[in-house]
Structure formats: structure tokens, C-alpha cells
Amino acid sequence: MEITEESSSSGKRKANPLNYKRNVIKKSRVPRKPYTNYKGDSIPSKVMPPPPLRSCNAKCFEKLPGKEFDENYERFYSLDNKDSQDMFLQGLINIRDIQRRRARVQIGNKPKAYASVYHVYKRSVKEKVCLSAFTLVYGITPGRVRRVRDLGALGKSPKDKRGKNPSINKLR
Known part of the structure; x- marks a missing residue:
């Protein structure tokens, strides 16, 4: 019997992280596409x-x-x-x-850097x-x-x- 790339002797599938649910949601979320979140709720595209x-x-x-x-x-x-x-x-x-710092009474807030x-x-x-x-x-x-x-x-x-x-x- 000849072993091909599709069927290996161990019988396990190769991992494809691009198709993981978590990664699919993360990728579709960035460019405003509609997607389904982890809870299964449908999120519309961003307008x-x-x-x-x-x-x-x-x-x-x-x-x-x-x-x-x-x-x-x-x-x-x-x-x-x-x-x-x-x-x-x-x-x-x-x-x-x-550009200019003014002398003011500080009440808890530190001045902007x-x-x-x-x-x-x-x-x-x-x-x-x-x-x-x-x-x-x-x-x-x-x-x-x-x-x-x-x-x-x-x-x-x-x-x-x-x-x-x-x-x-x-x-x-």
C-alpha cells in the first residue's frame, strides 16, 4: 500500500489554524465584514x-x-x-x-508630559x-x-x- 500526502499512517488530520473558529472570527472582525461572534450572535458589518x-x-x-x-x-x-x-x-x-507651562495649583492630577x-x-x-x-x-x-x-x-x-x-x- 502506498502512502499519499492526504492519508498518513497516523490517521490524523493536519492542523490548519486559518480555519479555526477563533481565527475566522478575528479576521472577519477587522475589515468591517459581518460575522458571528463566539456566542453565536450575528454582528452586522460596520457602517x-x-x-x-x-x-x-x-x-x-x-x-x-x-x-x-x-x-x-x-x-x-x-x-x-x-x-x-x-x-x-x-x-x-x-x-x-x-509649548507653554503655566503655574497652577495641582489637585491630584499630574501635568501633561x-x-x-x-x-x-x-x-x-x-x-x-x-x-x-x-x-x-x-x-x-x-x-x-x-x-x-x-x-x-x-x-x-x-x-x-x-x-x-x-x-x-x-x-x-
Whole structure:
């Protein structure tokens, strides 16, 4: 009897981590595709939020017409995983020193160590915007921006640490 690649003598299938349920959910979650979560609930695809009715003092939303708004959103979600998305965001956030410090009474809060400037692309040129416009254009939360910004201030690149811990059910 001749052994082929499909049937081995041990009778076990080869592992294919790309088809694991956990990895399929993780991959479909990043690029806005509809997916079924671990509980079995169907999650619809992410839709671009509408621009707000009120604008900031710098009129950031008026700087970005609908076309640039859509292009930024599509460019961000066309990236294939969360690490590349976070690196993209980190490239759009500039960290700089505080320009002027004022003597104030501190009540429990420590002073800021740095200031940050947020940008979005407008015809392949970076345009300065406020934090609320930055989060709305890319459809992300301020917490994610804060994490990416703080890692950039420390000189670290963001890494996705989800699912990297060893399984507690694994037999040794």
C-alpha cells in the first residue's frame, strides 16, 4: 500500500489554524465584514458614521468633504489586521513637547508630559484635525486613540496581544 500526502499512517488530520473558529472570527472582525461572534450572535458589518451636526471651533468637519471622509474610512478598514491599522493611526498622530507651562495649583492630577496633534489625509496631504474628528473619520473610540498615542510617545509599536496567552486547558 502506498502512502499519499492526504492519508498518513497516523490517521490524523493536519492542523490548519486559518480555519479555526477563533481565527475566522478575528479576521472577519477587522475589515468591517459581518460575522458571528463566539456566542453565536450575528454582528452586522460596520457602517460609516454620519458627520456630526455641530462642528468644533476649528471647523474640522468642514475641512473634509464627503469624498475625503469616505476615502479615509475606506483606507483605514482596507488594512488587513489590527496591528497594521494601529501602525497607520500611529503615523497620523504627532507627539510634541508642551509649548507653554503655566503655574497652577495641582489637585491630584499630574501635568501633561506631551501634546498630540491628529491628522487625516486630504488628497494625500495630512490635514490637522481635532480628536473628535479623528475618531469619527476612522470610526474608532478615544480609548483606542489614547492607547496608540501613549505607545507612540514611549517609542513602541502597537502589537495585538489578543489570544496570545497559552491555553489553560492544554495538557502538558
